[in-house]
Amino acid sequence: MKKRITQLVLCIALIIALVLTTACSTSSGSKSAEGDKSSTTTAPKTTKEPITITIFGVPTTVPETDPIIPELEARLGIDIIIESTGGDESLLVSRLAGGDIPDVFRVTTVSNLSSYYRDGVLLNLKDYMDEMPNVRDMFTEQQWARVTFDGGIYGIPRRPEENYxxxxxxxxxxxxxxxxxxxxxxxxxxxxxxxxxxxxxxxxxxxxxxxxxxxxxxxxxxxxxxxxxxxxxxxxxxxxxxxxxxxxxxxxxxxxxxxxxxxxxxxxxxxxxxxxxxxxxxxxxxxxxxxxxxxxxxxxxxxxxxxxxxxxxxxxxxxxxxxxxxxxxxxxxxxxxxxxxxxSGNDAVYAINADLVDQPEKLDAILNMFNYFASDECDLLLSFGIEGMHYKIDSNGTIVKLDKMNELTYGWGIQFLGRPDMLYCMTKFDNCAEYIKYCATExxxxxxxxxLVKQPEGINVPDIESYILEQVSQFIYGTRSMDEWDKFIDTLYKAYSIQTYVDAANETLTELGYIK
Amino acid sequence: MVIHLRYRIYDLFINIILVLIGLMCFFPMLYVVSVSLTPYEEYLRQGGIVLFPAKVTFEAYVQFWKEPYIAQCFRNTVFITVFGTMCNVIVTVLMAYALSRKNLLFRKFFLFYCLIPLLITGGVVPTYLIVRNTGLLNSLSALIIPTLVSPYILMITRTFFSNIDESLYESARIDGASEFKILFAIILPISMPILATIGLMYGVGHWNQYYASLMYISDSSKRTLQVVLREMLNRASRMESDIVVPTRTLQMAGVVVSAVPIILVYPFLQRYFTQGIMLGAIKG
Missing domain, CATH: 3.40.190.10 (Periplasmic binding protein-like II)
Known part of the structure; x- marks a missing residue:
């Protein structure tokens, strides 16, 4: 019996040792990179003490050599933790379900945003718009409509890209x-x-x-x-x-x-x-x-x-x-x-944790951060990098790419509100300028x-889309005869209730002024 | 003579089947390695089918090694595989040994208790909550401790220990050995096959660690190799203007780097699998 107790004690000791090892190696988070924080330009409103803001769901890995985020931190006087997920939203779902809600997070579709809105995890930004005038003015009414539910604004859209x-x-x-x-x-x-x-x-x-x-x-x-x-x-x-x-x-x-x-x-x-x-x-x-x-x-x-x-x-x-x-x-x-x-432009949007209303200082820093994202100065930083390192501005005011700009292949992932796309592409991919312009303008x-259309109750839009794509592929490749087309459309109406979806679309698009 | 011939034909038939199965397993691996060593232009010229590279280049490996955080992620994977497997084997053996002893108090209760996670898993969110509330988030321990004991492997090990002849224990006790002495000096030396087997099972699990790394680790430098590989392969289907889609040769180099080290472990453990379990354990 004594020996058995000794065994038990040793097992427990082993487990405790492992847990302690864990605790020692746990860190509260990581900075996206270390870098020179000395450079500042005309700074926006900076917070008194560095507040740490976590931005979750960034779709690309930000390398440790990245100089942009440290520069951004220096300009804003905050610490930013970038948590990359490679665009996988299932991780966000687990975190939200576990009540471990990041400060700011990327939501890949409006349909997911609407689901998080129903769960009550999103901050209604409507009352804070005056604190983000740059953001408010950056997007059109239609773009805001994508992130509006029951009159509240629950996400920050992204500027659309040109046609490529x-x-x-x-x-x-x-x-x-x-x-x-x-x-x-x-x-x-x-x-x-x-x-x-x-x-x-x-x-x-x-x-x-x-x-x-x-x-x-x-x-x-x-x-x-x-x-x-x-x-x-x-x-x-x-x-x-x-x-x-x-x-x-x-x-x-x-x-x-x-x-x-x-x-x-x-x-x-x-x-x-x-x-x-x-x-x-x-x-x-x-x-x-x-x-x-x-x-x-x-x-x-x-x-x-x-x-x-x-x-x-x-x-x-x-x-x-x-x-x-x-x-x-x-x-x-x-x-x-x-x-x-x-x-509606790019599908992904950023949302803010609703619980931050209890942390006004942090919320203020986040709103200030987004407002800065929407400024011309930040556009230059997030789109082209650091002046003198990644680009220079010539006497005509034109942005000229320097070799180092080619290293910013991850830059698109940290362009939180999108970018001035035409200028960005024409500068960064100057060899394609002719084609960029052609696709965008001709x-x-x-x-x-x-x-723009919110999924009506009882309708599963992704299911409808999958069914349509699968069937159209069959018609294209002849595995289903075109003679059955009417039957296919009939199934869409009867089995998938697409009329409800179309009615919702008519209603929304009328409200937004697309349908007169 | 006829019987002898019949056996030879039977053996030949079996061998041919095994060779064919072996080739079926070998060719995909050969393909992956060959593509990773072939210049991309050559790969395209061959129409994507390269079994033996005409020209060899390590360019794809050099490129793969330039992926962000790749060195740290490789180190992390090696660490959790080596250290994690050690922890797994130690805890599993200690638990299995105790459960295999018929004189363990409340043995049936403990056995049933250990069987529960085999039948019902915790689910993603509850497990995430436990990991978070125990402060393991964003540390490599989150990839080791929650999976410290696999109930399935525990049961295999317990069964192995239970099948060891009771006389071995009795003779050790008569000689005055304690339970620890019996386990470490008598039982474990004859249990190399099971240790190798469970070590490999745990090791492969750790090496291929992907979902837990993605779930519990947010710091890019603490992730595992499989996450980097997945991100690289994902890039092939993304269509962002900045992204340079990785070539097939680069993708295959990633597959080789993330698969070959664990494959190389197998031959070293093979002899334990084929070794007689109780060979020479009881004499007289």
């Missing part, structure tokens, strides 16, 4: 085939068939599918899906999105034009010129297909195909490969091919509005 997307085409192949840049679907079909049959990659195999790309939700493909060019040419947006037609909100897939667009794609599939792996492609596999001559026409973004490092990859096998934006837009009697874009934009 258009059809890209192998210009060297067009020249070899002696074809013009197509401007109708018939011409596109002719070019695609020629690309398929000419064995332009010279490997002696019939393994080229002229048209390739990716497939998925408009928000997850950033509007860069393979068929955006087809849908927009028929005047419609992605199948799962809400668009406005004849001054009414409609689900794009239910429009007759959408059916026509799908039939058009199906015609291309039947001709064997569409990559059958599009639903499985991701950015990486697509780039490999483009580089190895397995595709000749892809819908995508200048940043995927025109940045220096991307060009190096795309020309690594065929040094003469010339991937350029397609200049002639495909035209039908329904529309001109272009790009789709969410009217491509017709077709807006979708689903992100």
């Amino acid at each position: 997307n258009c059809w890209y085409i192998r210009n060297d192949w067009l020249k070899k085939l002696n074809k013009e840049d197509p401007s109708t679907f018939d011409e596109l079909m002719e070019v695609a068939i020629a690309m398929n049959e000419a064995d332009l990659d010279g490997n002696g195999k019939n393994d080229t599918y002229a048209i390739s790309g990716t497939y998925g939700r408009a928000v997850s493909t950033f509007g860069r899906g393979a068929f955006e060019g087809f849908w927009t040419a028929y005047g419609v947006t992605n199948p799962e999105t809400i668009m406005i037609k004849d001054n009414k909100a409609v689900l794009a897939v239910t429009l007759p034009e959408f059916r026509l667009a799908t039939e058009e794609i199906n015609r291309f599939v039947k001709a064997g010129v569409v990559d059958p792996e599009i639903p499985a492609n991701n950015g990486d596999t697509l780039l490999e297909k483009m580089a190895t001559g397995k595709a000749g026409i892809c819908y995508g973004a200048w940043c995927n195909y025109s940045k220096i490092e991307q060009i190096e990859r795309l020309t690594s096998v065929f040094p003469d490969a010339e991937w350029v934006p397609k200049r002639n837009q495909i035209t039908t009697s329904y529309g001109v091919s272009g790009a789709t874009k969410s009217a 491509i017709p934009i077709y807006y979708h509005y689903g992100q």
Whole structure:
């Protein structure tokens, strides 16, 4: 018995030792980086003692060598802890459920924001807007509407990016085939068939599918899906999105034009010129297909195909490969091919912990911080880095990139309120300036509005979207006959109650002034 | 003679099947290693199928090593694997030994108590709350202590100890050995196979630690290798203008770095698996 007690005591001692080890190694958090905090410019209102603010859910890892956050801390007189999650919101859900609510946190979708609002964890910012005049003035009424629930404001939106997307085409192949840049679907079909049959990659195999790309939700493909060019040419947006037609909100897939667009794609599939792996492609596999001559026409973004490092990859096998934006837009009697874009801009928003009302000093520091984020001075810091290190301003007032700016590849993750996108891209990716401008100013934009619509009770919008995308893919690839299209639409109304969703969309978009 | 021939054919058949299964397991690994050592251009030229690299480059590994916090994360993973496994084995052996002894007071109660987590798990949020309330958040101990004992492994170890011949214990007691002496001087030396097995099970678990690291560690420098790898692979599907999508060769280099060290441990422990469990334990 005595021996047994000795054993028990030893076991307990071991566990206590381990716990103590833990306690010793536990730290209250980490700074994102150590760095020079001496540099200050015209400082905003700084707090008396450094207050520590945790920003949770930053979608990228901020390296230890980062000089931007330390500079920001110095300017604001606060300590900032950046907690990166790689964009995974399940961690936030656990923390919120456990009552361990970060001071400031990133919410990836408005639908999640609405759920946190119902849980009562979000601070209503409406009464604090006067303390953040820069933030208040930065966003439009429609952008604020995304984060407004029952009259309260529960998040801070992000400035939208410009359009980056258009059809890209192998210009060297067009020249070899002696074809013009197509401007109708018939011409596109002719070019695609020629690309398929000419064995332009010279490997002696019939393994080229002229048209390739990716497939998925408009928000997850950033509007860069393979068929955006087809849908927009028929005047419609992605199948799962809400668009406005004849001054009414409609689900794009239910429009007759959408059916026509799908039939058009199906015609291309039947001709064997569409990559059958599009639903499985991701950015990486697509780039490999483009580089190895397995595709000749892809819908995508200048940043995927025109940045220096991307060009190096795309020309690594065929040094003469010339991937350029397609200049002639495909035209039908329904529309001109272009790009789709969410009217509400970027989906992710930042929210503030509701419990901070009990810590007025900290809340004041956070509001002050956000107000500074929305200032021109902070825009320069978060977008371009530190003057003299990452950029300089020439005598004309133009921002000139210095070599060190190329190291700020994580910068997008700490642009909490977005950035002046055109200026940012034109400066940082100066080799793409022509394409950036082309995509932003010359491509017709077709807006979708689903992100503005709050999910009605009893309706599961993600489920509806998944079903639509899955079925449309089947119609495109012919695994479901187009004859069953009406049955499919009928199922959407009867089994998925999309009318309730569309009614909610009409109501919201009328309130916001999109529908007169 | 006929029987002998039949056995030889049977052996041959079995061997062919095993070789085929072995190749099926070996080729994916060969592919991953080969791609990681192949220049990206060459990888593309080969149409993405590279089994033996014509040219060898370590560029992808150099690139992988430049990922933020990679060295710290690698160190963390090695630490939790080595130290964590040691802690796991010690605590599991102590518990299993006690539970295997028939004269343990309230033995049935303790056995049932240890079985509960095998049937019902705590759930993500309650476990998170325990980790937070015990002050383990954001420390490497959060990756060791909550999983100090696996009930499944505990039961395996207990069964192993229970199957050791009782006469061994009796003879040790007659010689005046204490329980500690019996465990450490008699039982553990003949228990190498089970120690190797549970050590490996715990070790692989720690090496592949991903979710707990993501859940409990917010400081990037305290995370594990698998989290870095996941973030890198995630980047391949992101479409932000700043992001440079990692090449397949870089992705594969990450897979090699995060998988090969633990794979290399297996051959060193293999002999314990094949060793006779009670060989030479009882004489006379």
